Amino acid sequence: MVSITSNSSTFGLTSGSQKARVITEGFVAGYGFCPACGASLKQAPANSKALDFLCRACDEGFELKSKSSKIGSKIVNGAHDSLMNRVMGLHNPNLYLMQYNMREMTVQNLLVIPRYFFTPNLIEKRKALSATARRAGWVGCNILVGQVPQLGRIHYIKDEIEIKPEVVLKEWQATTFLQNSANIEGRGWLLETLNCIEKIQKDNFTLDEIYAFKPYLQQAHPNNNNIEAKLRQQLQFLRDKDVIEFLRPGHYRKKAK
Ligand SMILES: [Zn+2]
Structure with missing residues (x-):
């Protein structure tokens, strides 16, 4: 069982989702480590776009998507165009996925998907927001994480069981051939x-x-x-x-x- 601890930085936050975001980010920053080199992580400067953590030693960057339900086959993401541009330009961060239970303050699953597993067919366009919406015409997207092969799902915590750091590093290394493979x-x-x-x-x-x-x-x-x-x-x-x-x-x- 892996517990999350709340910290003082949530003081004054009234929105549940904001609180959860601060708590889960704090957890990954402390518990996680760079799967590419093993160094610790630091939180990215506030307002960094699609970037939550940076490795303290190498160039890897990470984004975190966390939820209190099962991770499932799709993750809701932001604007379609900007994600597509990032994926095509290879400036996409690695993606941490986390499933937590806020009532019990525990983590069920934490995994990382290396950035080079993201290809355009993993990005599903959502319907444009209707004319009456505040951001009419805006097009969001889903990331079809269910289509990432097992090779690209590197767990730190799997069904509440902690995976040894050396296993995480080894599993990451086993994927790096993709990083250099062609276009x-x-x-x-x-x-x-x-x-x-x-x-x-x-x-x-x-x-x-x-x-x-x-x-x-x-x-x-x-x-x-x-x-x-x-x-x-x-x-x-x-x-x-x-x-x-x-x-x-x-x-x-x-x-x-
Ligand atoms: Zn690193």
């Missing part, structure tokens, strides 16, 4: 292939089982006429990066996370 489109294909592999719920799998996802991928990439070749290319890359193992032609094995 955003290339990363998109890799992440989709990883999702297909994870959906096959067994350790050993075949090329045919991966090809079974073709109709779905064809829909997402209508202009690509050679999905199978694209998939084989991703599998080869994932094998070179030690994410999967090649057993014999057409047969692969997932490596333990």
Whole structure:
């Protein structure tokens, strides 16, 4: 059981959501650490856009989204255009997700998703606000966190159980190959292939089982006429990066996370 402690900085705050924000940010700043290098975090200057923490040693930045209900498959985010620009420009921060229970003052889940797991197809546009709204025409978005493969969900606390810091650092290291892999489109294909592999719920799998996802991928990439070749290319890359193992032609094995 991981407890959160309230602190004096919530004094005078009357809104529940404001209070929760101050408390959860305070918790992550103290409990969290940079998953890339292990150094401690500091809170970003107030009013930093989409940035809540900075690593004290390296260049990593982090945003926190916390909620009192299950993290689920979508997280409500701010303006669609600004998130899209950040993702395309690779200036997106890493994303902390936290599930807490304010009544018991405990943390159920805390995980980080590395910034390079965000691709445009993870961003879902919401309907523009109606003409009668205060910000008429404003378009928000959701982040489809449910589509982030397990590889990109690095837990510090999982179902109330604390994960050892060395495991957090090791799991982060296992993702860094994506950071350097080509352009955003290339990363998109890799992440989709990883999702297909994870959906096959067994350790050993075949090329045919991966090809079974073709109709779905064809829909997402209508202009690509050679999905199978694209998939084989991703599998080869994932094998070179030690994410999967090649057993014999057409047969692969997932490596333990
Ligand atoms: Zn760092």
